[in-house]
Amino acid sequence: MSYSERQTFLLGSNRLQLELMSLFISDRTNVSCKVISDLAGITCCLDKKHLILYDSKCWKDNLKAEFDSDLKVHLRGSFLVLINVSNNTGIESEALRQGVRGFIYEQDTTDILLKMIHAVLSSELWVSRNVMTDYIQATNKRTPQQNNLLGLTSREIDVLTSITLGRSNEMIAEKLCISPHTVKTHIYRIFKKINVSSRLQAANWSSQHLYL
Incomplete structure (x- = not known):
């Protein structure tokens, strides 16, 4: 499947990691990648379902406050996936409730990253059964x-x-x-x-x- 008309935006504080990830994704897929410093960088692209890889380490202390701000606007026009997620932080249920489509954990491999991109850009979720079970029980x-x-x-x-x-x-x-x-x-x-x-x-x- 070609994703040449899609774009992936990478947002976080570790610029070097995001630049390397951007080069890797662009090399292995047809997806164009761009590292951005804030959400304003994707405002002009809300007419298409693009992918946002958002570093979970950059979130403010209050997860819900972050979602209730300008991030929620961008969720309507893009697929959001959290990356660099630590195990056992318990953020998944709230993130799913707010519209996040998947999670890439700190120990995940590049193969998993590529599979996630294919799945999410195909309008699928990238969520483990255990996480989905916890989410449903909570909600x-x-x-x-x-x-x-x-x-x-x-x-x-x-x-x-x-x-x-x-x-x-x-x-x-x-x-x-x-x-x-x-x-x-x-x-x-x-x-x-x-x-x-x-x-x-x-x-x-x-x-x-x-x-x-």
């Missing part, structure tokens, strides 16, 4: 009134949650104590309500809408 405390606003029944939300976790129809049926045929019926209705055609699209939709 599944929404009230029924909030969920009903989405037009989904409580059972459909249960099924959609299982889809997001990567469970098969058989696994969903066993967990919810319903028949596989009933699972298929729920999935058909979910896809129709949220206007998607695949399980991956349904998982992406839930990360952006259902658990905000």
Whole structure:
């Protein structure tokens, strides 16, 4: 797949690391890269879905305050991935809630970096199952009134949650104590309500809408 019309913006304080990463990405993909000092550098590009690699080490102490500022504006026009994430910091759930599409950890390899770029620019999430499980458990405390606003029944939300976790129809049926045929019926209705055609699209939709 060609990403020649896409651009990757790298933002952080370690300029040398970002410059080297930019050269590597440009050499291995068709993606044009640019190291920027602040978010103003991508203002003119909001008409396309570009990729922002944001160094998590540069965030201010208050994660939510950072998102509530000008970063949220750019999330609407770009895919945001946090890089240099330390294990066990617990920032993933809040980041996902705010629209982050993936995470690159300090120990990740260059191969993982390239796979992430391909996945995220293909409108996929780059999130481990464990992180997604923690996220759903943390955000599944929404009230029924909030969920009903989405037009989904409580059972459909249960099924959609299982889809997001990567469970098969058989696994969903066993967990919810319903028949596989009933699972298929729920999935058909979910896809129709949220206007998607695949399980991956349904998982992406839930990360952006259902658990905000």
